[in-house]
Amino acid sequence: MVADPLSVLSRVFGFPQFRGVQADVVARVLAGERTLAVMPTGAGKSLCYQLPATMLAGTCVVVSPLIALMHDQLRAATAVGISAATLTSVDENRAETIARLRAGELDLLYVAPERASGGHFRELLAETKLALFAIDEAHCVSEWGHDFRPDYRLLGPLMDAFPDVPRLALTATADAHTRADIARQLGIPADGMIVSGFDRPNIRYAITPRDQTTRQIADLIAATPGPGIVYAQTRAQTEKLAEALGRSTGRPTRAYHAGLDAAVRARNQADFVASEDMVICATVAFGMGIDKPDVRLVAHAGLPKSIEAYYQETGRAGRDGDPSVAHLFWGADDFARARQRIGEVEPERQAGERQRLAAMGALVETGGCRRHVLLRHFGENPTEPCGNCDNCLGSGTAVDATETARKFLSAVFRTGQMFGATYIEQVLTGQSTERSLMNGHENLSVWNIVPLEEAALVKPVVRALLLRDALRTNDHGGLEFGPGARPLLKGEATLSVALAPRRERRGKRGAPVAANPADNPLFEALRARRRELAQEAGVPPYVIFHDSVLRDMAAQRPRGRAELALLSGIGARKLDAYGDAFLQVIRAA
Template sequence: MRDPLEILRTTFGFSGFRGVQADVVDRVLAGQHTLAVMPTGAGKSLTYQLPSQLLEGTCLVISPLIALMHDQLRAAEAVGIRAATLTSVDSNRDETIERFRGGALDLLYVAPERASGEGFRTLLSQAPLALFAIDEAHCVSEWGHDFRPDYRLLRPLLDRFPDVPRLALTATADAHTRADICEQLGIPRDGMIVAGFDRPNIRYAISPRDQTTRQIADLMADQPGPGIVYAQTRAATEKLAEALGRTGRPTRAYHAGLDPAVRARNQADFVASEDMVICATVAFGMGIDKPDVRFVAHAGLPKSIEAYYQETGRAGRDGDPAVAHLFWGADDFARARQRIAEVEPARQPGERTRLTALAALVETAGCRRAILLRHFGEDPPEACGNCDNCLNAPAAVDATVVAQKYLSAVFRTGQMFGAGYVEAVLTGQSSERSLMNGHETLSVWNIAEDEEAALIKPVGRALLLRDALRANAHGGLEFGPGARGLLKGGETLRLVVPPKRERRRRGGGNAALNPNGDPLFEALRNKRRELAQDGNVPPYVIFHDSVLRDMAALRPDSRQALGAITGVGTRKLEAYGDAFLAVIAQAG
């Protein structure tokens, strides 16, 4: 067998493995069943792509979405791997099957729905198999955040070929989910390799919603590269895309209700773009193998910590700096509790635990990253230096008295008015409504001290978040189970007061990608864009920005020197090397 390091260098352009890649590849080459939990951007695909160049037969990759398969197909073909997809939208199905039967494919990508079918099992028995790679393996677990029933049907297929090693891959699985993946896919517990969950290049930030469109527009101005904005409804994606498009930035909407052709075109435009923002429901993302996403924004609360980690993990997969910013509102938690009340009783405790974990992430005055990593069983440092709270520590104040006044105002006014009216009562803002209701004579009228007035809105959010208050069907506030402890004095409310947002210098994202303002880097990006258009592939398939930065810094003057740069493999050197060398030579 050829040396894996030789393949790593010549095919992929890397001088060494990263993280646990070598451990995973060693197990695969030894024919051992393996579960690899590796953060997004850690190079999971390499752990089956590289063995596909060394093992006899085809590596069958089971992947959940057609778009993801096609993105990975382009990347594999760009480095010279013989790869194909077998999906419902492929027109060359017969040709692909013949190549597969003839052993002329290194990789074959299929969906779990196809892989679990009896007819496909028959096809597999007619072709040489090297490896089963199950991507997004958390989908097999009911404990995972993105359960797909078809993944549960894979075990009979795998067991029919007991001598073919199986490699399950995921970026998002807590201890319970990992154990379930192993059980469902027949992987021994000692075959688990967990790389850790930290994504140090992502800067996490969380803010209360306050004119969400303006907040996201500010984030876009700071981050000129591609971005994803997650909204909670189809209508919200279209509304945000239209509003954000007025900034002059190209924007698109994406959700399951769009015409399939429009949805596919919007996704293709985003994948090919270097600055587009796509506003989408959570249906978008798992199928995107786009490494240069510079920011992910949530315009509402995600479903769980696992979902948040998975969705934010779509930023910065190329290793360059990226931002994940969540904008939340107290009504998010109210709606989440309503959804929990509507699911079957057996699931409710687990769902409440997930919501509590999200509340802790939102409320903390400490390190966001530390909370995320502890959720996945790690023991991180107390501060990461790259989240909003670490970079600009918020104040934490005792707001118990204000909370008690707020709850008293809700009670005295009959538990039937919304937050705006309660605030008006507490601050003594007279109106026809308050006069008519006789509320200006209540003991809670105008009882908020001057310094307390600024805390009323965040206290209201905190009370809703903690389930001390709930919104009724008419939008009025009423007591929840968390109210009693605060009113009776047994509990306190510590409130995190975010620091005022400092206006960042516009274009910070470009400065991070091109820190020295090197015109050669921009010229290389222009050449990459031109080659990408000619080849009908996204620019990142040709080279990542990090490779272009190395070219600009090292200024290679020969193919040999260019080939020594990390990320420049033999196939890409032959295809693109002369074009980039010409740009470097012209720059002098």
């Protein structure tokens, strides 16, 4: 080592100081220790191996789960002057990369777990001086993790073949059980675990029942400038949403799913990565491979499979630290389908899957702070409301609906557990129909027992009862009791529901997020110059500089390279490559 970490951080990456636990992680890596770092998305995990890779003798081998993610990280590393390469099935320069590796010319080599675990690759590493093993998205090694990848299990034996090489595992989404399993699988001691806070304070969380989903998401997009991701649950839905949202919002939209032609899929992804305002509608396969920091919006058109998945998917918003929105639209049928899927998995996995679904239900159902539910799931104990979720901001009202729930359950029981929600609501509110007359239900004790002022509670109560598994839908669409019904009817449980606010005019909802809140024309001119430079270099605009760097330029108006170099995020390589171009824009303003 020829320098201290802080000087390298400033010279190479352009940052005056480390963030969060970065300094602790880097210190352990440089000392040759084995480490598991659990850090939220956007906290700078990649820097924890990129910086040591420039200081240690040898090559840092980075295992990453997706080719697209490796190529994004390669662009970012190369942009700051790090000697890096990928070794993937789509790279045409594999022979050149292997030669550079053997010659000791690479600081970083990115590989997929399938390649890393192979015998030929181990033989190649035996001919190489190694500085570090870095295992990205390390939750994939654990069956408790939400993206389990069997090939990750072979990384422990690979690293054991090189016992003197330090190892660093990184993840953003791992509860206590998963963390312990990762450490065990990868041979990391208990005292080698560094857990940062899971909070992403710049993300505004909101959860709303579905009601004309396309219109709801269109309103959200209209209120939120910048790139966005909309997660849909089926391939067909991604294409339908992309077409409808593009037509209704005027924003560029694309679909992304595994069924698309590979060339189309790659082009759509590349267009999104390079865009400053595109919305991509995708299945959950999209995103892990995207290292795009300026995503301002993540919307879910259906229920994620777990809180871990929700946290990771929403964490793709606002990785640059700017204000962003994560909005989930759900329906009671999401929970019914999830319970059906649980019944189809191996018996030994069902208990864990039910726990995951119950945790997701608690997040959806809460009338309190959403962030509290998220953070407590990952072992934190927040005390103050976050002030940046829909419940804290008062966009809905939580009310005790226990009595209405008992009335509804009673009506389901007394009508024989064979009718749907609409008919039960008609019985409770005394709406006479040919069917109610024919069945004699107008003579029941539950007929017309819900007054007009209480009727607005019925639909949210039905959603909540289905969510809690107090009600289930049978094969004919009728409602029947689930295991959660008895505690409510016996007075052993209560039920509260959150009432959504009255819909406002289009474009007024959501959380407006402006990339340029001061409406500074210099900032827009700098963004235009960045766009030109990115096109010339064939990289996304954020690889040149993040918006936050351009805002600092617009606010401080540096007069020369020396002043420009003082701004956070401008290292020596980028100063040489792009400094003069941006100074020209500033001087012309």
